[in-house]
Amino acid sequence: MNQHFTAPAEATDQPRATPQDVVRLVDLKRRFGATPALDGVSLTVRKGEILGIIGRSGAGKSTLIRCLNGLERPDSGEVFIEGREISRLGERDLQPLRRRIGMIFQHFNLLSAKTVEDNVALPLKIEGRPKAERLQRAAELLDLVGLSEKAKAYPASLSGGQKQRVGIARALAARPALLLSDEATSALDPETTRSILALLKDINRQLGLTILLITHEMEVIRSIADRVAVIDAGRIVEEGPAWSVFAEPRSDITRSLLGAIRPQLPAELAGRLLPSAGTETILRVDVAGEAARGPLLSDLAAAVPGPFRLVHGGIDHIQQQPVGTLFLAVPGSEAGHLADVITFLKARQARVEVLGHVANSV
Incomplete structure (x- = not known):
């Protein structure tokens, strides 16, 4: 790694495709009325990396993640997942591709009437996998996230951090190529947040899993991201290795977001x-x-x-x-x-x- 103190490259050029790209976005645009939610976003997420996308509320983060999982169709531009363009696929063709994308949510989205193991196994049940296979996979994943003893418990008996661990296990059930994290730690206290981020980093190391984090918290980026892209008013205004962006932020929005965690003059x-x-x-x-x-x-x-x-x-x-x-x-x-x-x-x-x-x- 280059050890000199160099500024991160600004995101002005369209990303070039490589076999290592799990996600590639090309000039993505989406408007709601007169308001551009995405205004020419081009971005790549490489295999095995953790990319953090950070921005304030209304910056375009939610629209971006919905375009990635096929819930929102862009007005123009292209969305490639593992080399396949998905933005114009029909619902039937999208279903197998969605299984390649795991999703963890801010408010967990667990089914209260199902046990922990049944929540984790749900994606496999939807796929039609045999019950024995579903339960074996659920047991493996609950062991991975440190909740083996909670397999028969119901979500109401779990803490917020435990619920998110179940959500992470469920997102991994179908062995996805990409894990999307949508403000997954925003509802958690600082200590629990640190434990969840450490778990995600450990999963990234163990499984080589590609992770894309959507967040408004620079602390999340600092903890685990390899690269960071800063989004503002639907545009990527800054992008680069996390340490480089922290060392020398170029945009006003990045400096503002960093203000809470970088040393400031008393x-x-x-x-x-x-x-x-x-x-x-x-x-x-x-x-x-x-x-x-x-x-x-x-x-x-x-x-x-x-x-x-x-x-x-x-x-x-x-x-x-x-x-x-x-x-x-x-x-x-x-x-x-x-x-x-x-x-x-x-x-x-x-x-x-x-x-x-x-x-x-x-």
Whole structure:
């Protein structure tokens, strides 16, 4: 993997088909009245990867996922699943293709009158598989999601996290090529969310299963996604490896979505910032890859004589890549010193922004 701090490619070109593409969308458009829900979406999901699609409410996420599973037909464009274009297929031809797509939902969608094992086995019953085969498969999947002891229980007796595990097991029953997750953790508490995301990552590793996550939560993307695509007003506005997008978001919507989980300048300090004429200059320094692995601040102190101080920030890890945001206070009385600090940091592949100045020491 390229270790340099490079910006993610923007999604402007149509994806090229390869044998490894489980999903390929080409210039997908869908309008409801005068409102474009999808406005030229082109995207691929490769075999064995976890792709997160993130956006605010109304961005087009739900329409996109409905086009993927054949519940919504685009006005124009193409939807390929494992190389076959599905958007113009009739219902009869869609049925076997839908079995190649597993689906997990925000509110679980379990049948309350059926036991856990019967809920898991339901897709196989619809296929007409023998009862013994259905129950064996259900037992295998309940063991996979850690709920073997709940096989005879009913959904009403389960916690939210347990219900979602049943939903995941059911989605895997027909051995799909693609798992769609539609806000699957939005109704769960943070601890349960972490356990469900860890389970999905483990399933991805064990089965090599391709997963497409629809979410409005950057924490979900940070936890398990290999790649991320940001959707806004029906368009993919940014796309790339998750760590790269987190390290250097290009679009305003991506920066806004990241705001809740990336380090931000403390409000008390932000309130004291002046556009000029301060005793200290506040820098925001974003680093990733090699720049974040080394002793950046120690090297800065050794290479550039003069004071500076770390006032806030830290290093996170995404896809085993370090991604960090640091806030430094540099005395502003010597312009040459500040320029030397910025030059050194940029030479180390860091992105540096002057946020402002403060009249008194931080």
